[in-house]
Amino acid sequence: MEETTTLRERKKEATRQALHEAALRLALEHGLDAVTRDAIADEANVSRRTFSNYFASKEDAILHGDRVRVQRLLEMLRARPAREAPWQALTAATLAHYRERGDLDPDWLARLRLLRRHPSILAEQMAANAKLEDELATEIAARDPGHPDEPMRSRVMASAFLTTLRVVAGIWAESNGSEPLDEAIRAGLARVAERFK
Amino acid sequence: MEETTTLRERKKEATRQALHEAALRLALEHGLDAVTRDAIADEANVSRRTFSNYFASKEDAILHGDRVRVQRLLEMLRARPAREAPWQALTAATLAHYRERGDLDPDWLARLRLLRRHPSILAEQMAANAKLEDELATEIAARDPGHPDEPMRSRVMASAFLTTLRVVAGIWAESNGSEPLDEAIRAGLARVAERFK
DNA sequence: CACGAGATTGCCCTGAGGGCAAAATTGCCC
DNA sequence: GGGCAATTTTGCCCTCAGGGCAATCTCGTG
Numbered sequence: 001m002e003e004t005t006t007l008r009e010r011k012k013e014a015t016r017q018a019l020h021e022a023a024l025r026l027a028l029e030h031g032l033d034a035v036t037r038d039a040i041a042d043e044a045n046v047s048r049r050t051f052s053n054y055f056a057s058k059e060d061a062i063l064h065g066d067r068v069r070v071q072r073l074l075e076m077l078r079a080r081p082a083r084e085a086p087w088q089a090l091t092a093a094t095l096a097h098y099r100e101r102g103d104l105d106p107d108w109l110a111r112l113r114l115l116r117r118h119p120s121i122l123a124e125q126m127a128a129n130a131k132l133e134d135e136l137a138t139e140i141a142a143r144d145p146g147h148p149d150e151p152m153r154s155r156v157m158a159s160a161f162l163t164t165l166r167v168v169a170g171i172w173a174e175s176n177g178s179e180p181l182d183e184a185i186r187a188g189l190a191r192v193a194e195r196f197k
Numbered sequence: 198m199e200e201t202t203t204l205r206e207r208k209k210e211a212t213r214q215a216l217h218e219a220a221l222r223l224a225l226e227h228g229l230d231a232v233t234r235d236a237i238a239d240e241a242n243v244s245r246r247t248f249s250n251y252f253a254s255k256e257d258a259i260l261h262g263d264r265v266r267v268q269r270l271l272e273m274l275r276a277r278p279a280r281e282a283p284w285q286a287l288t289a290a291t292l293a294h295y296r297e298r299g300d301l302d303p304d305w306l307a308r309l310r311l312l313r314r315h316p317s318i319l320a321e322q323m324a325a326n327a328k329l330e331d332e333l334a335t336e337i338a339a340r341d342p343g344h345p346d347e348p349m350r351s352r353v354m355a356s357a358f359l360t361t362l363r364v365v366a367g368i369w370a371e372s373n374g375s376e377p378l379d380e381a382i383r384a385g386l387a388r389v390a391e392r393f394k
Numbered sequence: 395c396a397c398g399a400g401a402t403t404g405c406c407c408t409g410a411g412g413g414c415a416a417a418a419t420t421g422c423c424c
Numbered sequence: 425g426g427g428c429a430a431t432t433t434t435g436c437c438c439t440c441a442g443g444g445c446a447a448t449c450t451c452g453t454g
Contacts, residue, residue: 006452008399012400036441047402050403127316152385156364156389159357233408233409234410244435249410
């Protein structure tokens with residue numbers, strides 16, 4: 001399992017991960033507002049200043065995991081066959097992505113959902129979401145060049161896609177785990193798909 | 198033109214507006230980062246502390262106008278006949294709303310667009326947008342109760358609607374003013390409408 | 395093993411955010 | 425008009441965020 005990364009890089013990544021996890025843990029335990037950058041740095045055994053070298057803010061640190069996951073999803077999407085229709089590629093990549101990680105402790109998720117209602121987290125998250133939507137639109141547009149409705153179609157499709165995921169996740173979260181998330185996503189995406197034939 | 202508002206309320210509103218305009222003016226002139234709350238307060242002839250009584254941050258102050266406009270749009274939407282189909286109501290309310298304010302100095306708009314690329318503005322704006330999307334979805338759902346695809350349909354429609362507006366505005370902004378914004382919006386919404394018959 | 399690139403840390407300064415109580419302003423009654 | 429209660433404005437203070445800078449330490453390589 002040896003990677004071609006240097007010790008430096010591995011350490012850097014470990015520090016980043018440690019800070020991310022420390023931030024998440026402390027915020028979940030005490031609430032976001034009660035946690036300072038100093039506390040997070042302490043928890044991760046680095047200096048306050050080092051925290052700032054890695055992340056611009058608490059919110060940034062907490063959402064690090066999301067960024068990684070989004071990157072991963074984009075990779076999987078780009079890896080789909082180029083001739084695959086956009087919505088189909090989106091669906092396949094998403095299902096693969098969700099299958100890739102089964103770790104979903106319900107209790108942890110519940111507290112996480114609470115944390116995400118926090119205004120400052122919400123704001124950063126939405127901004128990240130807008131960026132993702134843009135990238136998805138680009139990827140979609142690349143998959144059927146010369147479509148008459150561009151650039152409208154790809155944008156609308158990207159936002160419809162993300163909205164569908166959000167709604168499905170929301171519904172799934174409420175009626176907790178009564179149905180596999182996989183299946184719910186597949187069904188939800190299929191239903192909306194008809195509008196983008 | 199006498200309103201039934203007390204002097205207190207009118208003064209309060211005037212102060213809020215003054216702070217908003219001061220914030221916008223200074224940010225457009227010097228860039229958001231170069232403007233402090235103290236400077237904004239000075240510009241509006243109140244104390245720094247009073248600024249904080251009205252707005253939680255510079256971003257908040259700058260986006261005050263948007264909040265007001267969004268509220269106005271929602272009012273107009275709710276005022277549409279209850280039996281009107283969702284997309285039609287959205288279109289009508291939007292067109293009425295844009296017609297209501299013709300003030301669009303291109304130079305001012307250009308700088309405003311620049312300002313909105315600022316990360317912290319962007320984040321707040323996106324969060325506000327998500328909230329608006331939610332309210333639109335509620336309004337949409339109310340307009341055809343018992344639709345088989347709820348709650349998916351209303352959410353997806355709301356996001357498609359806002360995305361369409363964004364794309365139209367973007368295109369219109371680039372090819373500056375070659376066509377009335379009204380007409381561009383109408384055309385864009387009509388094109389996407391077909392997916393939500 | 396020595397040295398250069400890169401990472402960590404401490405120090406410092408400006409600005410944000412918000413509690414609190416004193417001072418000013420407004421609304422209302424006599 | 426004058427007095428009084430409610431509301432708003434202001435100044436003071438304290439903690440935390442963000443980030444520049446230089447000293448120090450660690451890793452990778454010749």
